[in-house]
Amino acid sequence: MARFQYTYQKIVDLKTSEKSQAEWQLSVVIGKLNNEERSLQQLREERATWANRLGAASNEAVSLSELVAMQQYIEHLDIRIVHKLADVKKAEVAVETGRLVLSDKMMDEKVWQKSKSNALERFRADMMVSEQNELDELATVRFMYAAQ
Template sequence: MAAFRYAYQKIVDLKSSEKTQAEWQLSSAIGVLQAEELSLSELRTKRSEWESKQHESSHQAVSLAELQLMQHYLEYLDSCIASKLTDVRQAERKVESNRSNLADRMKDEKVWLKAKEHAKDRFRHVMQIKEQNELDEMATVRFKVSVPS
């Protein structure tokens, strides 16, 4: 029996490769998002610590310059947090974009795999018909040989 060879196998392989690449891109984007979220969390923790220090220093004798310095640093941390929030949102959009891309690649691959499967089914059907015709012909020949004329 002949082996099945799909004429568009290279396209199936390409679609599979594109899906794998999309998975890697999504994975990378998720890693960037997690790093940005961790950085944001660290900035918020640092701000909270400095806010506590400022609150504690209000009960102690601290120079005005130190209080101003603390306030300026808190404002700096606020601007860093605002900037980091923008980075996090951008990373989230990138993750969503990569998820959408992966979904598209998965659909493409699935379409081509289904087409391959249908072609394989048609091939099997044709081969079964050929095999059945050969068996029928052999039976006919045997019958003719076994029946005396």
Template structure:
């Protein structure tokens, strides 16, 4: 019995490889997004701590220069947070692009897998037809031999 050999198997393998690469790229983009979000969250925590220090310092008698220094540091933290929010947005856009890219790769792979399945189906039908013809020939030959 003949075995099925798909003539475009290398393309199917390539599409599968491209899909796997797109999955890795998406995973990497998601990791980057997670890191950026954690960094932003950490900046917010630091800012809250310094705001509490400022509040406590304003209730106590401390030099005005220290209050100004804390205020300047809070301004610096605000600019860091704004920059980090831009980084998070950029990472989100990158994740979205990688998702779209993965979707395209998955569609390509699915198209080629369907083409392979159709070719396999046609191959099986041809093999069944060939087998049926051989059985018919055997039956005919037996009938001819048994009839005197």
């Protein structure tokens, strides 16, 4: 019996590989997004801590220079938070882009897998026809010998 060999198998393998690579790249950018969000959360927590310290310092005997230093540090944290928000937005865009790329790669792979599946079905149908023709020929030959 003949063995099925898909003519475009290398393309199917390439599309599968491209999909796997897109999945890997998406997981990398999702990891970066998670890191950026964690970093942003830490900055916000640190800012809240310093804001509480500044609020508590107003009730205590603290020098003006210390109050100014605390206020300047809080302003510095605010600037870092704004920059971190921009980094988070960039990471979110990268994740969305990665998802779109992965979606395209999955669609390509699915198209080629479907093409391969259709070719396999045609091959099986051709093999069944061929086998049926051989069986019919055997039956004809036996009938001819039996008729003689």
